Amino acid sequence: MKTTINSKATESSRETNESPVLSAKHIVKHFPVGGIKRDKVVHATDDVSLDLYAGQVVALVGESGSGKSTIAKLLSQLVPITSGTIELNGQPVNAKSGKRFREYTNQVQMIFQDPFGSLNAVHTIRYILGRALQIHKKGLRGKKLEEAVIELLQRVKLTPAERYIDKFPHELSGGQRQRVSIARALAADPKVLLADEPISMLDVSIRLGILNLLKDLRDNEGIAILYITHDVASARYFADETLVMYAGRVIERGPSEMVTQHPAHPYTDLLVNSAPDPDALNALRGEAHGEAPSLIDPPSGCRFRTRCPFATELCAREVPPTVRAATGQEVACWLYTDHPEAMVNIGDKGELKTIHDMELPDEVKAKIAQNKEINS
Numbered sequence: 061m062k063t064t065i066n067s068k069a070t071e072s073s074r075e076t077n078e079s080p081v082l083s084a085k086h087i088v089k090h091f092p093v094g095g096i097k098r099d100k101v102v103h104a105t106d107d108v109s110l111d112l113y114a115g116q117v118v119a120l121v122g123e124s125g126s127g128k129s130t131i132a133k134l135l136s137q138l139v140p141i142t143s144g145t146i147e148l149n150g151q152p153v154n155a156k157s158g159k160r161f162r163e164y165t166n167q168v169q170m171i172f173q174d175p176f177g178s179l180n181a182v183h184t185i186r187y188i189l190g191r192a193l194q195i196h197k198k199g200l201r202g203k204k205l206e207e208a209v210i211e212l213l214q215r216v217k218l219t220p221a222e223r224y225i226d227k228f229p230h231e232l233s234g235g236q237r238q239r240v241s242i243a244r245a246l247a248a249d250p251k252v253l254l255a256d257e258p259i260s261m262l263d264v265s266i267r268l269g270i271l272n273l274l275k276d277l278r279d280n281e282g283i284a285i286l287y288i289t290h291d292v293a294s295a296r297y298f299a300d301e302t303l304v305m306y307a308g309r310v311i312e313r314g315p316s317e318m319v320t321q322h323p324a325h326p327y328t329d330l331l332v333n334s335a336p337d338p339d340a341l342n343a344l345r346g347e348a349h350g351e352a353p354s355l356i357d358p359p360s361g362c363r364f365r366t367r368c369p370f371a372t373e374l375c376a377r378e379v380p381p382t383v384r385a386a387t388g389q390e391v392a393c394w395l396y397t398d399h400p401e402a403m404v405n406i407g408d409k410g411e412l413k414t415i416h417d418m419e420l421p422d423e424v425k426a427k428i429a430q431n432k433e434i435n436s
């Protein structure tokens with residue numbers, strides 16, 4: 061039986077001897093449920109590990125409710141983790157307040173989805189960015205503060221800065237406001253940006269500009285970025301590595317090009333083929349059906365098995381190990397192991413048949429055979 065591989069970030073996308081800036085190890089978040097289900101919890105994220113490296117973008121993709129935002133909230137320490145550890149520069153982070161907490165939030169900044177709600181409408185850009193700078197660099201005032209505000213505006217390409225500095229948020233376009241939000245995050249000189257759907261509320265025509273700005277920050281300033289998105293195509297364009305989440309778990313990860321062009325996990329395949337509307341999965345393919353599962357009582361074993369065309373009794377019984385697929389990415393799926401039961405599929409009428417008896421394209425059969433060989 062194949063041994064489970066470490067869920068370390070894919071090495072081909074970066075220098076192998078580099079250490080991550082921010083590292084999440086086996087993080088779990090269970091939210092308590094109120095009302096009559098008081099004794100139950102929502103399994104928002106279960107056993108998620110990820111590493112963010114300087115000058116690299118990691119994308120988290122998945123349907124609505126798969127736990128992506130929860131990961132960002134845990135990494136930004138907006139909500140406490142149920143279990144697991146977060147390490148910044150190799151040091152475990154457990155400060156919940158005080159100086160060490162402020163040091164952490166300086167280094168790990170968040171960019172939110174809604175540039176309309178996240179900037180205070182009653183203040184000018186000068187005040188908003190000036191306040192952010194003063195919080196992180198105490199004693200900065202007068203001309204030096206003005207220069208620092210102008211520099212921030214230049215870093216996010218709002219130039220000439222004089223045109224924007226005395227404006228109120230409502231006088232700016234959505235894209236310009238998102239640039240101000242990014243400038244505010246940069247005021248802390250962060251090593252990590254957690255960007256939760258930073259372009260999804262923006263007009264399609266200006267989305268690329270914001271992604272290119274974030275790309276520049278990655279390339280020129282070496283900032284590590286976690287990019288949360290529904291949009292697989294933008295993950296391919298922007299992210300070095302892509303992690304796919306399903307019902308609170310990471311089910312596939314690897315170089316973005318491989319994950320998005322040669323998906324290994326049946327769910328990723330579905331997600332990629334349903335683009336640009338990943339929430340329309342149900343209508344997509346005859347063989348995959350059903351709703352995303354409840355996170356209060358998630359399915360046993362593999363959480364995708366209730367919608368998976370290849371699900372077996374083994375998938376219901378045990379959580380699949382994470383193994384390496386022939387195409388290089390890491391995948392949590394029994395199909396990629398040499399477990400004998402993973403060969404058996406329950407047909408429409410309840411009869412047992414092997415995956416090789418199913419009507420699959422030859423290339424899919426070859427891929428599965430190749431994967432089994434590699435992992436045996």
Ligand SMILES: Nc1ncnc2c1ncn2[C@@H]1O[C@H](COP(=O)(O)OP(=O)(O)OP(=O)(O)O)[C@@H](O)[C@H]1O
Pocket residue numbers: 091092102103104122123124125126127128129130131355
């Ligand atoms: N404070 C909370 N209390 C209870 N449940 C929560 C809380 N926050 C999130 N959840 C639940 O956790 C699960 C994961 O939510 P999360 O927002 O992380 O998903 P997501 O993938 O980011 O979705 P979206 O793309 O819609 O933002 C959902 O079932 C959600 O309802």
